[in-house]
Amino acid sequence: MKYQFPKEFWWGTACSAPQSEGAADREGKKQNILDYWYEIESNRFFEGVGPDDTSDFYDRYKEDIALMKKLSHNSYRLSVSWSRLIPNGIGEINPKAVEFYNNVINTMIAEGVTPFVNLYHFDMPMELQKQGGFENREFVEWFANYADTCFKLFGDRVKYWFTYNEPIVMPEGGYLYDFFYPNVVDSKRSFQVAYNIVISHLKAVEKFRAGGYPGKIGIILNLSPVYPRSQSVADLKAARMMDLFVNRSFLDPILKGEYPIELCQILADRGLTPVVCQGDAELMKRCKIDIVGLNYYQPRRAKLRENAVNSDAPFMPDHLYDHYEMPGRTMNPYRGWEIYPRGIYDMLIDIRDNYGNIECFISENGMGVENEERFKVDGVIQDDYRIEFIRTHLEFVHKAHSEGCNVVGYHLWTFFDCWSWMNAYKNRYGFVEIDRKNGKKRVIKKSGWWFKELIDKSGFY
């Protein structure tokens, strides 16, 4: 075997509650921001498909978990829907939701699929959003109490907990660049949101430690190694700036217990420093995690800005750099993301060398492709491009592992085709097709079988 992985390596996939469960307004669940956004602006969702029309995991979890077992997966990351478990965000617990998550967790364990449970995947309960959501400092307590409720209800069986998936998406998408609800465009508010999320994560970790729950707790971060256009001082500086905002802004407070001084200075110079509370700095130093999940899809490339910033424009991080499109780069044209497998290695080396080689795993990696039906032969999608994508990335994961990186697993995004926010069903990511024309029938793609063989052999040639 040319690429042999340890026997105990985690192999599986990830998805989230809002993208897979469906049953958006059934059995006690109340609206989250996605449900609400769709209600008021369905035009922003691809072909008008909304969060009520997903993979129906709520009703079909038994069939799906059986399929995971069939494909030899030993782990799966799901998320808890906060607005299903605690419909108002705070207060009463929905017994139907407890029953559902208990059933899912128990079924997974019975099938030998270890549950990795994430608490927040972009789905703020609407009742909390109405009270300011992340912008309200009380949010940190709301989140910590919700996390503690989950630990109490499911912590006897769940051994891998994650507070957030890709926390940067909320300040970036929801408060800066208008690709997520509540579509605010305001850097000061965005930085406050980012800060409050970090504090809420720390408070949840504190609850986990205080409760003495067994298992590990971490967070899932989407990282993109940043490459400069050239070695010129100006391009290097642009890359450093981009790196500070897209990677270090969450990595450093969470893994090192403090923000990069340079980042603090940039915000201070512009009067954008978030409001902090007494005790926050100590909390940051104190509440360390056990494991970090790393989502890797694409690298980022930076160059010196080519055009001056309009002096009337309020500050945005990308005033400090320009995106660089490297000639000859390989692209996933459907998603508009560069494919650069070496980036996964550089990311892992960064964690090894600059973050104490903390235990980590690839928590998402994957390739969304439009109109996959055209690749069907005898009813099965022949997704050789996905196999190639995974294989080339895994070669670099293997290299990093053999060079001492503490990487313990690989999860693909995602198990089955799912609803993807504004892109809805445009790009398909799954090992398993959801045939929407045939009652959402589950059909294993070629890559699903290929990955099963890889798991069975703990590696590939």
Ligand code: BG6
């Ligand atoms: C990650 C998210 O950013 O990428 C997922 O954690 C998301 O929720 C995935 O679906 C793929 O991105 P997209 O936008 O194509 O769905």
